[in-house]
Amino acid sequence: MKKTPLYQDHVDLGAEMVDFAGWNMPIRYRGLVQEHEAVRNQAGLFDVSHMGEVRIKGPQATEYVQHVFTNDVAGLEDKQIVYGFLLNPEGGVIEDLLTFKVNDNEYFMVVNAANHDVDMEWLRSQVGDFDVEVIDQMDDYGVLALQGPKAQEVLQKLVEVDLDEIKLFRFNDDLTVAGVAAMVSRTGYTGEDGFEIFVKPEDTSKVWNEILRVGEGVVEPAGLGARDTLRFEAGLPLYGNELAADRTPIESGFGFFVSKDGDFIGSDVIKTERDNGSNRKIVALEVLDRGIARSGYPVYNLEGEEIGLITTGYKSPTVGKTIANALIQSEYAKLGDELLIGVRNKKLKAVQISKRFLAKK
Amino acid sequence: MAKVLFTNEHEYVQVKDGVAYVGISDYAQEQLGDIVYVELPEIDDEVTIGDPMGVVESVKSASDIFAPVSGTIVEVNEALEDQPELINEDAMENWIAAVQMSDESELDELMDEDEYKAFLESEA
Structure with missing residues (x-):
């Protein structure tokens, strides 16, 4: 298994390590929900050097x-x-x-x-x-994601430039963080404000530990477990769950990120789907019965016919409800309509809701 | 206090008057992390040793509870329906279901507390 430059730091912090796409990565440190809440309310620090x-x-x-x-x-x-x-x-x-x-x-x-x-x-x-x-350049960078409403306040202590100058979806590749050369972008995968920090592999541990030091009491190290619940609540897709090689971005509900008049590989298929509609669609569900819908579980119409599957589902730490994304036949996609989810030997009732899970907070 | 026995799937059994109170061990709850849902068996369900009799779900995953003994479900811990996190708070106190045993000799196959501790160390 491959290790990031922070492997030893994770072990020292008592992280539970798992195999993720061939990398030995931390799935949690003190607890998934605690890490999730830290990012929503304060700040969390992720090792994303496997990217x-x-x-x-x-x-x-x-x-x-x-x-x-x-x-x-x-x-x-x-x-x-x-x-x-x-x-x-x-x-x-x-x-x-x-x-x-x-x-x-x-x-x-x-x-x-x-x-x-x-x-x-x-x-x-x-x-x-x-x-x-x-x-x-996979081997050229260690990458950290500092995410949450207090991310800027913490990172500002370690950089000389004014972080207000790095707007959303912009980057600065000519600055230092904790004294080492870095590239910093205002990007992330949590639905919160935050930064991604690219440094040399040999500098990664220093930056990680400096952020935890200056952010003591505010920044919580956060693992891949919280990363997934955070991105899911924020409506962000995960490759292999919402996105797949046999599925277009229109079907997955991310046509917004496909240029309407560009001429790129696959653009003709997308144009046709935009005009004629797609056969399948991802919808958001709230599970009404007791139980949790998880990735891969089958979805049925009220007559019990299988019409799709769950792509991601969790008991949402922020919203407190069991919510899920499901890829279903487009004819059944309608806000407010009920569907059934096969959970082991039961069929749980679910209702189609807005994909803006966090707006319900 | 009743004797506590363990399985190698990390369930525990506390026996009182021929009834086995089944839960998951403290080690199991810690491994699972924040528990958000418990699927309880139903009263009068017949269970067979080794078969799934319920499910404990953390944020991340669903784990079967395997029946440590055979018999009939005579009681379930309904408090877990609304407060599954009670298992995280005290796994030994918050059993999941009670089984009226059909064959008490099945208990001989389970580990006592010292054997279970040794088993955990051998797994680590």
């Missing part, structure tokens, strides 16, 4: 990224970031990722650990006649 990084460089970098990525990057300013997808020719999602625009000739992509190898192969296969280099 992959890819740099695209060359005179035709913009043309190449426009060809492989679903969102428009030509219109971005330098140091701006945009979320989007890599699609296969059938419109299925190969990857969801953030693309950082350094300038017209250079982009930086942050990809999922689980998809890194597939992404690299795909991105290299699409270079063709484009005058670009696709550089795998």
Whole structure:
């Protein structure tokens, strides 16, 4: 199993370690709910060094990224970031990722650990006649995510620039954090304000420990368990749950991150689906009966016919209710309508609700 | 106090007058973390040793409770329906269901407290 530069720090903190996409990662430290609440109310610090990084460089970098990525990057300013997808020719999602625009000739992509190898192969296969280099930088960075309403207050103690200058979905790649060279973006995966901090692998432990030191009493180390409940409540998708290679972003409900007039791999399929509608759709559910709907459980209509499956489900720590996302046949998608979820030998009643789970807080 | 016995699936049994009060061990609750749901068996359910008789769910996952003995469910701890976190607070006090045993000799297969502690150490 691969280890991040923070492996020993996690062990020293008493983390429970698990295998995640081939990486030995902390799933929790003091407790999932405690970590979740710390991020919602104060701040949490995550090791996300398992994420992959890819740099695209060359005179035709913009043309190449426009060809492989679903969102428009030509219109971005330098140091701006945009979320989007890599699609296969059938419109299925190969990857969801953030693309950082350094300038017209250079982009930086942050990809999922689980998809890194597939992404690299795909991105290299699409270079063709484009005058670009696709550089795998997975081993060049340690990455921390400091998330929560107090994230800025804590991080400000370790940087000289005014963090107000880094707006949402922007980055600064020329600053220091705790005295070491870093790139800092105002991005995250929790639904809270926060930053992602990219440093050299050998500097990662120092920055991690400095953040915990200056944030003592405010910042809680947080594991992959809380990362998943936080992103789920915030309506953010997880590859392998909401997103998959045999599913378009329209079906998953993330068409907003697909450029309407761009010409990229898969764009023709997306255009057709936008015009004609998709056969399947992700809806949000609140479970009315006692029980928890989990990823992979079957979903039925009220007549008991199977019409889809749960993509993610939890007893939400913030909302206090059992909520879930389900991929179902589009004809059954209607706010307020009831469906059934197969949980072991029972069928639990659920109602379709707004996807804005946190607005119900 | 009644004698406490354990399974290698981390259930415990406290026997009082031929009835086995079944719960999950303190080690099990700690491993699960924050418990958010307990699926109780129903009174009069027949259970067979080793078969699932309920489910304990943490935020992250669902874990079966395997019947440590065979028999009939005669009581369930209904307080857990609304307060599943009681198991985190005191797993030994908050049993899940009571089984009227059909074969008390099944208890001979279970571990006593010292054997269970040794088992946990061997697992670690």
